[in-house]
Amino acid sequence: MIPFSKEDEHVAKLAISLSLACGFNSKMAGLIGDAAALHDCGKVKVPEYIINKPGRLSLDEMEIMKTHTIWGAYILSELREELRMIAVNIVAFHHEKWDGSGYWGYRGGVIPYYCQIVSICDMYVALTANRPYKEPWPPSEAMEYIKSNAGKTFCPKLVRTFLGCYQLQFAQVFNLSQRDPLTEKSQSFIMESVEVKQLKIQDERMSIP
Numbered sequence: 001m002i003p004f005s006k007e008d009e010h011v012a013k014l015a016i017s018l019s020l021a022c023g024f025n026s027k028m029a030g031l032i033g034d035a036a037a038l039h040d041c042g043k044v045k046v047p048e049y050i051i052n053k054p055g056r057l058s059l060d061e062m063e064i065m066k067t068h069t070i071w072g073a074y075i076l077s078e079l080r081e082e083l084r085m086i087a088v089n090i091v092a093f094h095h096e097k098w099d100g101s102g103y104w105g106y107r108g109g110v111i112p113y114y115c116q117i118v119s120i121c122d123m124y125v126a127l128t129a130n131r132p133y134k135e136p137w138p139p140s141e142a143m144e145y146i147k148s149n150a151g152k153t154f155c156p157k158l159v160r161t162f163l164g165c166y167q168l169q170f171a172q173v174f175n176l177s178q179r180d181p182l183t184e185k186s187q188s189f190i191m192e193s194v195e196v197k198q199l200k201i202q203d204e205r206m207s208i209p
């Protein structure tokens with residue numbers, strides 16, 4: 001499985017728009033976008049039958065699914081320095097929730113803000129995407145769902161900013177940055193790092209930590 005799917009790029013573009021709207025400068029927003037595209041790269045170590053399971057995951061399957069955050073952080077630990085810290089945090093913490101009910105129980109402001117940005121964009125893309133177990137939701141219904149989770153899954157202030165971006169149709173915020181989120185150069189650099197690291201994992205026949 002290659003980490004740059006259309007959905008990954010969609011998450012990256014939304015994350016750049018939202019980062020700019022949250023006050024990050026364009027360089028940092030670009031880094032967040034590049035890292036956001038990789039947020040699920042650890043799924044290469046999760047069996048396909050779990051990734052594509054149409055129904056609810058069993059408790060054991062869920063425990064295996066949760067390891068994609070750890071594998072992803074490991075895979076990306078050799079990225080260039082300025083991107084590495086952001087990417088590793090995003091990969092490790094993108095399933096944390098504002099109220100502490102996420103994968104590992106981190107809550108509120110303890111979760112780096114740019115990780116929360118990626119979480120909310122990931123949720124929006126997941127809801128509006130076609131999946132083996134569900135039809136795509138209309139964007140307006142996805143927004144209602146996200147709004148209903150303010151203070152639970154997401155920071156209330158971030159939900160308000162996300163709503164503002166949605167009302168501006170994201171692209172307008174994104175275009176303000178005059179920046180391609182995944183330039184060919186950074187994309188191939190990241191792909192190379194990920195592929196090299198994955199090969200290393202296979203060579204070392206590492207077990208899931």
Ligand SMILES: [Fe+2]
Binds near residue numbers: 039040095
């Ligand atoms: Fe994930």
